[in-house]
Amino acid sequence: MAYEIPVTQARAELAELINRVVYGGERVVVTRHGKPLVALVSAADLERLEATEAPAEEQVISSLSSVRGVTSAPGEQRRFGIAARHRDPGAPDA
Template identity: 75%
Template sequence: MAYEIPVTQARAELADLINRVVYGGERVVVTRHGKPLVALVSAADLERLAELDAAEEQVVSTVSGIRDVSSAQRDRSRFGITAEHRGPGAS
């Protein structure tokens, strides 16, 4: 769970907050009017987030690149399937 702090207080305690994140392993959420505004995370956490984002993009790219296999047409006929999924932009 992240430590929440109002932006006005965070401004006054920035050095301490940075130490809590870097050395204490905490995550700090800075709020304005009780709503999350920004988060302070360690550089290691940020790197892990970037790696997860890149991995997610690769999975989406791989899945969207899958095309019908040649046996799919035969299976549709064999099982009486008349509907067919077409990806975005297909006509």
């Protein structure tokens, strides 16, 4: 469970909060009007969080790279007022 503190109080106690996070292993959630704004976590916690994100990001990137480009029908381009078209970067200029 994270320790919650209002932003006005957190501003006044920042040094103490940093010590609680780094040396006490706590997580601190800074709130405004009772709603969470930000969280203070140790650098080690952040590394763990980022390590769990990386495989998911790589999976999305590999999925997107396997999707083929779809060309819009000219009628749809006129209907929605679309002036630009996507061009495959690997395709020669027409």
